[in-house]
Amino acid sequence: MSELKENIVIKVSHDRLSATLLLKKPELIDTLTFEEIQEVLNENNITYGILDLNKIDWKTQLTEEQRIVIAKGKVPVNGEDGKLLVRQSTENELGEEEKSSFRDVRKIPMVEVDDLLAQVIPPTEGEAGIDVFKQPLRPRKGKPLPITAGQNVNFDKDQLSYFALAAGQLSIVNHVIQVHPLYEVNGDLSLKTGNIEFNGSVSIKGNVPSGYRVKAKGDIIVYGIVEGSFLSADGNITIREGIAGMDKAKIHAAGDIEVAYINQAEVTAGRDLKVKKSIMQSQCEAQENIFCPNGNIIGGSCSAGKIIEVKNLGNMANLKTVLSFGVSKKIIDRVNKLNKKRTELDNNKQKLRMLGDQLIEKKKAVGELPAKERIMLLKQRNMFEITTEQLQQVTDELSELQFEISNFAGLKLFVRGRAYENVELFFGKYKRLLNQEHVHFEACLDEKEIVIQSSPSK
Known part of the structure; x- marks a missing residue:
């Protein structure tokens, strides 16, 4: 060389x-x-x-x-994921020219029979690359779109398109595209309308007074106030003028909940909870996020799967306010209850085992037990089997809940204004009590410790 x-x-x-x-x-x-x-x-x-x-x-x-x-070399071109092109308007905001009164703030996306709803763009394979050794470099294949045809929707495989089988509201929630017929109430719920349970969406132009129940497979839109009532939707819930719950209201949606304010109510959202003003003395839970950037959270408890954003937290009277992240306070309470139950069952099982061992030893010694003790042994065996089964059920449920509690990725609290004393933070099983005021900060879990860091004010 x-x-x-x-x-x-x-x-x-x-x-x-x-x-x-x-x-x-x-x-x-x-x-x-x-x-x-x-x-x-x-x-x-x-x-x-x-x-x-x-x-x-x-x-x-x-x-x-x-x-x-x-x-x-030649860089491989990764395949593109499948896409859904929605061919109908899903816009629910009204323009000023469309409003006929101050209560007209939303419109419901409607489709007719045989309307083209959406088209699927299939994923692509991508293009292989070549390295400097003239060897192929495999691209990442695109992923197929996880979307299925639901109620009143047909999927044409040849055209890769979804069509409406009925007139109604277009809804795309949780990877399911479907059309829900709409039930409208042009005023308050009253004895004339009664409770509502409808396999579609519900629009109420007035208020929902105390004591009424509204259940919908689609969305619920209330243009007035919801008092101490029960609302449940498999889609989203929008309440224009807020919830005055009087500790009786229970609101549940599988999708998002949008509301002006919440006062003394129990609210559960399968995705996001969006509040324009404040949350007061309520129990709120969102599987994804709670957004209250221009209002306060005062008293009660709020839990979110990922993020809580709020202007002010607690109040000057230091009213106890609890926030939970990653898992709801209900689940934490359930884990504590199950741990206590498991200890009780384990102790009972040990006592039953000791009793059974004593009776069996006596039987070996005397040959035959008296009738009373024979019955006692049968009861012991039955109770031992029942206790063992209950203990296994509790252990299995605890394992599932512990898996939920252990996921802390992406959990964060944003306070745009002030947080007062006596605010309690839970990130999974980790807890921190604020014993002084904090302003403009973010909180997250770092190395098994809830840390607070200053952030720019907005």
Whole structure:
């Protein structure tokens, strides 16, 4: 091997998409030839994407930088994921020109029979790349779209399209596309309307007084106030003028809940809870996030699967206010209750085992137990089996709940204004009590500790 070749080094990138030539002794540049470089490339099995050195001033670059990219591979093109092109309007906000009164703030997306609802764009395979060794580089294949046809919707496989089988409201929630017929109440719920249970969406132009029940497979929109009532929707719930619950209201949605304010109510959202004003003395739970950026959370308890955003937290009277992240306070309470139950069952099982052992030993000693003790042994065996089964059920449920509690990724509290004393934070099983006021901060779990960091005010 010549002195020149001994001083040529070829380095291949980690992804094998480029090879760089380095010259150990720059003073040898004048005598270096392309043929010698080609020999070194061949010895390193680099055969693809070699640059045409006749088209570039490679000796000047080597002189100045002591290196030059000598070969470039072909980058693989990853496949694109499947997409859903919605062909109908899902806009629910009314423009000012569309409003006929101050209560007209939302519209319900409607479709007719045989309307094209959406089209599926299939995923692509992608395009393979080639490394500098002329070996293929596999692309990532696109993922298929997880969407299915639900109620009143047909999927045409040839056209890869969804069509409406009925007139009603278009709803795309939890990867299911469906059409819900709409039931409208043009005023308050009253004895004339009674309770409502409807396999579609419900629109109430007035108020929902105390004592009424509204259940919908689609969405619920209330343009007035909801008092101490029960509302449940498999879709979303929108309440224009808020909830005055009087500790009787229970509101549940599988999707989002949007409301002006919440006062003394129990509210559960399968996704996000969005509150324009404040949450007061209520129990609120959102599987995803709670957004109350312009209002206060005062008293009660709120839990979110990921994020809680609020302006002010607690009040000057230091009313106890509890926030839970990752898992609801109900689940934490349930875990504590199950742990207590498991201890009780385990103790009972040990006592029953000891009793059974004593009776069996006595039977071995005397040959036959008296009638009373024979009955006692039968009861012992039955209770031992029941206790063992109950203990297993409690243990299985605890295992499932502990898995939920252990996931802390993405949990965060944003306070845009002030947090007062006596605010209690739970991140899973970890707890922190605020014993002084904090302003403009973020809180998260770091190394099994709830930490508070200042953030810019908005």
